[in-house]
Amino acid sequence: MDNFFSEGDRVWLREDDQYQPSTVSSCSGGVVVFATDYGQVYTYKQNALTRQKVQPMHHSSIRGVEDMAVLEDLHDGAIMHNLHLRYQQRHIYTYIGSILAAVNPYQTLPGLYERPAVELYSRHHLGEISPHIFAVANECYRSLWKRLQNQCVLISGESGAGKTESTKLILRFLSAMSQHSQEALSKDRTSHVEEALLESSPIMEAFGNAKTVYNNNSSRFGKFVQ
Ligand SMILES: Nc1ncnc2c1ncn2[C@@H]1O[C@H](COP(=O)(O)OP(=O)(O)OP(=O)(O)O)[C@@H](O)[C@H]1O
Ligand SMILES: [Mg+2]
Incomplete structure (x- = not known):
């Protein structure tokens, strides 16, 4: 994968069959370290990473949306993350259309x-x-x-x-x-x-x-x- 990461990049990391919102905490010497929002840390060789394993997080998921019909990341991890983001801001209601x-x-x-x-x-x-x-x-x-x-x-x-x-x-x-x-x-x-x-x-x-x-x-x- 001719991908490269920068420290602080927001990505989806597929672990335990779920897309987990994560941040690239370091990337050097061909090794990338991801910290998930749920507290786990995963270290990978960059050339072992596939598009299946890691995907960039779209802006709509980063900032959170009122209507999840406009989310660009289409998986249950994105839905849970969006609800969580809004809940942290004391917004308990969200539309899906x-x-x-x-x-x-x-x-x-x-x-x-x-x-x-x-x-x-x-x-x-x-x-x-x-x-x-x-x-x-x-x-x-x-x-x-x-x-x-x-x-x-x-x-x-x-x-x-x-x-x-x-x-x-x-x-x-x-x-x-x-x-x-x-x-x-x-x-x-x-x-x-x-x-x-x-x-x-x-x-x-x-x-x-x-x-x-x-x-x-x-x-x-x-x-x-x-
Ligand atoms: N919108 C809300 N604002 C504040 N508190 C709430 C709200 N919704 C639910 N709760 C709290 O959660 C408790 C459980 O909610 P509720 O009784 O409506 O659940 P339920 O889905 O009907 O569950 P069950 O299937 O067991 O009947 C309520 O007694 C209340 O304290
Ligand atoms: Mg009830």
Whole structure:
């Protein structure tokens, strides 16, 4: 491989069948030393390196992107690295086109779900501003009105990933939006129904949830809310 490296180059090193984000920590005498972001160090003779083994890291992966559809490095290592980069900057949401990836922060992030956030996302289409679960809820709400057809959000992930919390956040957004439109018409019982729906959630969870190794508040059976 007539490749050459410089100290500080960002690359993908394929080790243990995974592309690992790495930095060239030294390159001299035909020997290259790579330090992965996960703490391992690998030393190779430069002429033993193939394009399979080491690939340059594109700029989009180095700086991180809001929508992973524009990532130039196409492997799961790049996706994990991008989510990690964003998580370090306290951005828990990232798009993959119109799909939203959420990383559970296991802590309350100030302002993320407050009233101003509801207002902001209600005024923008998905993708216009930074990724958020409210953008997905808003797209659903808009489509409901536009197409006059039922809409569906599919939430998937391992135990403790944040599916139940995401569901509650979508309900919170929809409730706020429909209260808005009711206030504009006349105040009737509808807004109370939505409040009651939200308030019933902890009661339903008290019956339906249990502590597991993955989640102190794990949903043990499904519930249907209409
Ligand atoms: N967006 C979030 N912000 C802050 N904390 C969160 C968020 N999402 C999840 N959590 C925390 O993680 C915990 C687990 O999340 P949740 O109960 O939603 O997981 P789940 O995917 O429904 O898991 P299970 O499949 O076991 O029911 C929550 O009780 C909450 O403390
Ligand atoms: Mg759950």
